[in-house]
Amino acid sequence: MPESVASISSTVPWWFYVINFALIIISWLIINIQNNHRETRKEVRQHIDRIIKLIEQFQNESTTYHSAPIKSSEEDPHITQRLSNQIQIIEQHSTLLQFSPTLTTHIKDLRQYCTRYNFEPLMTQEELFPPQEIIRDIEFASANLINELDKQFAKKYW
Amino acid sequence: MKPETTISIAKDFSSYPGGRYKTHGPYTGEGFREELLIPALKEYSKVIVNFDGGRGYNSSFLEEAFGGLIRKHNFTYQELKERLIIDCNLPSIKLEIDQYIKEAQEQTMLQNA
Numbered sequence: 001m002p003e004s005v006a007s008i009s010s011t012v013p014w015w016f017y018v019i020n021f022a023l024i025i026i027s028w029l030i031i032n033i034q035n036n037h038r039e040t041r042k043e044v045r046q047h048i049d050r051i052i053k054l055i056e057q058f059q060n061e062s063t064t065y066h067s068a069p070i071k072s073s074e075e076d077p078h079i080t081q082r083l084s085n086q087i088q089i090i091e092q093h094s095t096l097l098q099f100s101p102t103l104t105t106h107i108k109d110l111r112q113y114c115t116r117y118n119f120e121p122l123m124t125q126e127e128l129f130p131p132q133e134i135i136r137d138i139e140f141a142s143a144n145l146i147n148e149l150d151k152q153f154a155k156k157y158w
Numbered sequence: 159m160k161p162e163t164t165i166s167i168a169k170d171f172s173s174y175p176g177g178r179y180k181t182h183g184p185y186t187g188e189g190f191r192e193e194l195l196i197p198a199l200k201e202y203s204k205v206i207v208n209f210d211g212g213r214g215y216n217s218s219f220l221e222e223a224f225g226g227l228i229r230k231h232n233f234t235y236q237e238l239k240e241r242l243i244i245d246c247n248l249p250s251i252k253l254e255i256d257q258y259i260k261e262a263q264e265q266t267m268l269q270n271a
Binding site: 116 | 217
């Protein structure tokens with residue numbers, strides 16, 4: 001072996017190699033964690049976007065239902081069940097996010113504003129609440145729920 | 159009184175409950191309360207109401223079924239808190255039922271005052 005190489009290898013201490021190896025492992029771990037975090041953030045954002053689409057679809061259908069001068073449930077008895085089911089699906093998807101419980105209150109409000117009043121078939125004019133108020137409340141609750149989803153996402157991932 | 163019973167809304171009543179009064183359909187809040195809830199509360203000291211399998215619950219059903227326990231059958235909020243257990247994996251439904259029972263209690267207290 002040439003004298004210069006032999007002299008270099010004999011002067012490098014053993015702990016130099018250990019530290020090098022440890023630094024490589026630590027760097028790999030940091031990059032891996034950051035990658036995973038980025039991927040999770042992307043998937044959660046996609047899931048939230050799906051939920052927002054469901055909320056908008058629900059808002060459109062419930063607004064149509066409450067705007068009809070003759071209650072739509074007379075013509076389509078399943079519409080009230082469909083609307084109730086949509087809220088349930090929105091909540092099931094939202095629960096997967098494991099966000100703060102304030103989301104629960106907004107989901108409750110959305111269900112209430114749509115399905116508490118004027119939600120029975122064959123109601124008389126006297127029994128009906130002003131539909132414009134109900135529609136306004138549904139829009140308000142939908143916007144609040146969407147805002148809350150965005151806010152909690154930003155809090156957790158930014 | 160017997161100790162405990164469980165009522166499954168989907169299995170014992172309907173997977174598609176809806177409506178407030180019996181005049182609104184076959185599976186309404188009033189119907190559920192009078193046919194299942196009240197008899198169970200008379201016979202058992204604890205009644206668990208399970209919501210699994212239901213295809214959506216609307217607020218008028220929930221309000222009449224549970225708020226009506228106080229308005230029409232003279233239960234109190236405290237009594238229902240001890241004896242009625244809501245078994246539901248959707249937290250907004252638990253929250254809503256609690257709200258209706260509290261509201262009914264407050265309305266009843268105002269009327270009696």
